[in-house]
Amino acid sequence: MKRLWAILIATVMVATLLAGCGSKTSTEKTIEEKTSVSENSDSTEDKGAFNGASGKVTIWYYWETEGHQKALDHLIQTFNDSQEDITVEAKYVPFADFKKQLSIGASADELPDLVILDNPDHAAYAAMGIFADLTDKFDVSTYYDGPVNSCTLDGRLYGVPFGSNCLLLFYNEDMLKAAGREVPTTWDELLETAKACTTDKVSGFAHSSLQNEEGTFNFLTWVWSTGATAYEINSEGGIKALKMVKELVDSGAMTKEAINWTQGDTMNQFISGNLAMMLNGTWQIPTMRSEAPDLKWNVAPIPMDVQQASGLGGENYAVIAGGNEEAAIEFLKFATSKEQSLYMMNTMGYISPDSTIAEGQFKGDPVYEAFVEEMKYAYARGPLPEWPDISDAISLAFNEVMTGASTPEDAAAKAQATIDGILGK
Amino acid sequence: MTKIKKMFKYDNVGILFVLPAFLYMIVFVGYPIIYNFILSFQDVTVKTLRKDIKEFIGFRNYIELFQQDNVLTLSLWNTLVFTVACIVFQFIIGFALALLFNKKFSFSKPVRGLLMMPWMIPITITGLIFKFMFSTDVGIINYFLRSFGIISENIDWLTNTVTAMPAVIFANIWIGIPFNMILIATGLTTIPAEIYESASIDGAGKIQAFWNITVPLLRPTIESVLILGFIYTFKVYDLVYVMTSGGPVNATQVLSTYSYKLSFEMFKYSKGAAVANILFIILFFVSLLYLKYVYTEEEA
Numbered sequence: 039m040k041r042l043w044a045i046l047i048a049t050v051m052v053a054t055l056l057a058g059c060g061s062k063t064s065t066e067k068t069i070e071e072k073t074s075v076s077e078n079s080d081s082t083e084d085k086g087a088f089n090g091a092s093g094k095v096t097i098w099y100y101w102e103t104e105g106h107q108k109a110l111d112h113l114i115q116t117f118n119d120s121q122e123d124i125t126v127e128a129k130y131v132p133f134a135d136f137k138k139q140l141s142i143g144a145s146a147d148e149l150p151d152l153v154i155l156d157n158p159d160h161a162a163y164a165a166m167g168i169f170a171d172l173t174d175k176f177d178v179s180t181y182y183d184g185p186v187n188s189c190t191l192d193g194r195l196y197g198v199p200f201g202s203n204c205l206l207l208f209y210n211e212d213m214l215k216a217a218g219r220e221v222p223t224t225w226d227e228l229l230e231t232a233k234a235c236t237t238d239k240v241s242g243f244a245h246s247s248l249q250n251e252e253g254t255f256n257f258l259t260w261v262w263s264t265g266a267t268a269y270e271i272n273s274e275g276g277i278k279a280l281k282m283v284k285e286l287v288d289s290g291a292m293t294k295e296a297i298n299w300t301q302g303d304t305m306n307q308f309i310s311g312n313l314a315m316m317l318n319g320t321w322q323i324p325t326m327r328s329e330a331p332d333l334k335w336n337v338a339p340i341p342m343d344v345q346q347a348s349g350l351g352g353e354n355y356a357v358i359a360g361g362n363e364e365a366a367i368e369f370l371k372f373a374t375s376k377e378q379s380l381y382m383m384n385t386m387g388y389i390s391p392d393s394t395i396a397e398g399q400f401k402g403d404p405v406y407e408a409f410v411e412e413m414k415y416a417y418a419r420g421p422l423p424e425w426p427d428i429s430d431a432i433s434l435a436f437n438e439v440m441t442g443a444s445t446p447e448d449a450a451a452k453a454q455a456t457i458d459g460i461l462g463k
Numbered sequence: 464m465t466k467i468k469k470m471f472k473y474d475n476v477g478i479l480f481v482l483p484a485f486l487y488m489i490v491f492v493g494y495p496i497i498y499n500f501i502l503s504f505q506d507v508t509v510k511t512l513r514k515d516i517k518e519f520i521g522f523r524n525y526i527e528l529f530q531q532d533n534v535l536t537l538s539l540w541n542t543l544v545f546t547v548a549c550i551v552f553q554f555i556i557g558f559a560l561a562l563l564f565n566k567k568f569s570f571s572k573p574v575r576g577l578l579m580m581p582w583m584i585p586i587t588i589t590g591l592i593f594k595f596m597f598s599t600d601v602g603i604i605n606y607f608l609r610s611f612g613i614i615s616e617n618i619d620w621l622t623n624t625v626t627a628m629p630a631v632i633f634a635n636i637w638i639g640i641p642f643n644m645i646l647i648a649t650g651l652t653t654i655p656a657e658i659y660e661s662a663s664i665d666g667a668g669k670i671q672a673f674w675n676i677t678v679p680l681l682r683p684t685i686e687s688v689l690i691l692g693f694i695y696t697f698k699v700y701d702l703v704y705v706m707t708s709g710g711p712v713n714a715t716q717v718l719s720t721y722s723y724k725l726s727f728e729m730f731k732y733s734k735g736a737a738v739a740n741i742l743f744i745i746l747f748f749v750s751l752l753y754l755k756y757v758y759t760e761e762e763a
Contacts, residue, residue, distance in 0.1 A: 163509075293600065426728060426730055441624050
């Protein structure tokens with residue numbers, strides 16, 4: 039009897055295991071059936087509006103700011119209400135996991151239909167072959183060059199710029215006044231002003247210096263300002279930029295803790311009154327205005343060496359190849375239309391990558407106007423599939439210099455060797 | 464009929480019992496390990512991920528990792544330092560607390576329960592709390608050290624290549640103490656009180672009783688705690704990622720964070736897999752050691 043029970047239990051256990059697999063295949067089947075049914079209904083009825091595009095479109099995005107998420111939800115809701123064939127859904131993936139999810143998705147063929155991603159990563163994923171070729175499907179002739187270049191690989195367009203932003207110097211007006219200082223315009227002035235503003239509780243200056251893309255983005259503004267490119271770290275300009283951050287940190291003008299600060303952390307320190315000046319981007323303005331309405335601050339061009347320079351940031355839309363491409367493109371056409379794009383850009387505090395839209399944006403708001411103006415001096419990172427490697431070498435270099443682990447010259451030489459290796463020099 | 468009966472004889476039924484677990488292990492444990500090994504011998508980067516045929520390059524990933532940069536050697540060394548330092552302190556403090564709570568005194572049970580807290584808190588949260596406490600300008604640790612006059616200037620714990628590792632180790636010791644304490648405390652309850660009684664009649668002091676009764680009788684427990692602790696600590700990831708992300712300048716880069724960085728930040732999937740395999744092989748041999756102890760114990 040006991041043995042019978044044993045056999046029974048064992049069989050049931052094995053059976054449930056098999057049943058587990060079985061049920062999965064059956065759901066897959068129903069999905070297949072459903073899609074084929076909807077395809078049929080389209081071909082027979084042909085609602086016309088979207089040339090037969092229909093079904094579900096899933097979007098992945100990484101904005102953690104509540105205002106950004108609400109804006110996207112609003113855009114999607116408007117689109118879903120405007121027609122019946124396509125249903126768009128958005129899924130939030132944290133920034134830290136975004137690349138991982140996209141890579142895993144690419145190897146497992148489980149990708150969404152549309153992604154909104156950080157523009158320096160665009161080339162790498164385009165090279166991976168997961169993005170649909172949108173050449174001739176979108177007119178980007180009125181767009182700024184920088185954002186369009188970031189979506190382009192080997193002359194083909196693999197995405198559409200979503201929105202752009204750049205970096206400027208933010209300063210606390212009261213703190214500068216208390217220290218009796220003007221807004222700095224050169225590196226020397228920045229150093230002096232930052233030192234003058236530093237007290238027990240307040241650091242004079244900081245920018246996110248994490249050993250990742252965020253840190254590289256901020257640090258490169260110094261390199262570009264010397265006239266060197268991101269690929270020339272072991273040049274006069276590159277070494278000069280590294281020496282500059284070293285002096286900022288060594289003299290106490292810049293807090294070393296910025297090594298562990300994201301751009302969001304930096305902004306929080308600034309609005310909490312712990313920071314007199316910082317480098318930060320367009321996207322922080324809505325949060326700063328709502329979180330610290332009484333704080334008196336303003337923006338100015340980043341103090342420069344030989345030329346004015348800023349970093350170009352922002353996101354791009356990319357359609358996943360092999361997904362629900364037609365429907366995703368229809369949504370994209372809707373989202374990039376003037377009315378919708380303007381709504382998104384204004385709500386999120388972004389600058390439209392379409393110059394015809396950007397020029398009419400933010401009239402009468404001097405802070406935003408300063409950012410629109412700075413777009414002319416904003417340099418793009420990449421586009422290069424190997425950009426993450428190069429970015430890593432650069433961020434290692436300035437981290438080595440800031441922590442004192444290595445001299446600017448040695449760090450620059452090491453970074454250059456890595457960069458040259460990647461570029462195949 | 465007899466054949467079927469024979470099939471379900473005592474021994475064979477055992478196989479049926481094992482089968483579900485065996486299949487589960489093959490699919491969810493065996494396959495990823497084998498896949499990871501294959502991946503580490505191929506050249507899979509951002510450009511080749513979606514290609515059907517991936518180039519087989521033998522040990523080149525491993526050779527390049529060891530030759531080209533010293534980050535791998537550094538991560539190996541960091542992981543080892545981290546593990547040994549954590550285990551030594553966790554074990555000693557955990558042992559002391561276990562001995563303390565083995566004595567009956569009022570509130571010993573609720574206090575012991577409270578000491579389990581660090582083990583219960585999600586590691587990400589612990590990491591964030593310690594990151595805040597170790598902050599240079601606003602951290603409570605610098606505040607205390609300064610008010611007691613131990614330091615005159617703030618120490619930049621997590622942004623200094625020398626102090627970052629000790630800070631992360633400190634946080635992990637705090638997390639690991641309850642694990643050591645509870646296992647050793649359980650071991651202590653298995654030692655009969657009579658042995659101590661007869662020893663004290665024979666004139667043995669407390670210290671003698673500890674070294675000659677407690678330690679030898681606890682040997683199996685101690686071995687398990689140390690080996691399990693080694694395995695848990697060696698594969699640390701979340702704490703380091705939250706507190707320092709491996710920085711500054713790779714000062715706290717351990718094998719797991721380095722593997723993650725290679726795979727998902729730099730898109731070098733095969734190299735990331737190779738680092739993960741090095742981690743796996745080391746833990747595999749430690750696990751074998753553990754199994755050996757468990758078997759000899761059961762036989763004895």
